[in-house]
Amino acid sequence: MDYKHTFWHKLRTGHLWLQYCPACARYVFYPRERCPHCWEAQLDWQPLSGMGRIYSYTVVRVSALPEFQPPYIYALVELDEGVRLATNIEDCPLESIQVGMPVRIKMINREGHEALPVFVPA
Ligand SMILES: [Zn+2]
Structure with missing residues (x-):
């Protein structure tokens, strides 16, 4: 493969x-x-550990993708292993998101598609 x-x-x-x-x-x-x-x-x-911290983020208020209902948080997460990954942050009120905040991975299973890795507050 x-x-x-x-x-x-x-x-x-x-x-x-x-x-x-x-x-x-x-x-x-x-x-x-x-x-x-x-x-x-x-x-x-x-x-990987699935653990990291918010490196940067933005709140998306107008989405072009029907799978993602705005508003939602789109972020760069710096994984504990040193790699930065663009992802969505879920289960997090918009007003509590902060740079440096610890997060952990959560897999979203999607019918007919591969799982989608997102992150939630740790
Ligand atoms: Zn090398």
Whole structure:
């Protein structure tokens, strides 16, 4: 299976998995053929803690996607493993979101689609 699909298929385990480069001991995100840090081609997949902090966020008040009902929080989450991931924040009142706030992953199961990883306050 190619690396682009592996990311989505691994979410079925209930955990977030990212590529990991054993040559330079760094995580790689988004998924790709070679490590962007050292150009190594042999990358592993490792499960992550699912824990992180809000790096930045915005409140979306007009959505072009029918799956997401505004207003909702769209954020960059910095995972404990050092990778930043664009995602939605759920189960969080708009007025309580803050940069630096600890969050944990929550998988949203969607009929006919792969699970969607979002984050909630930890
Ligand atoms: Zn590397």
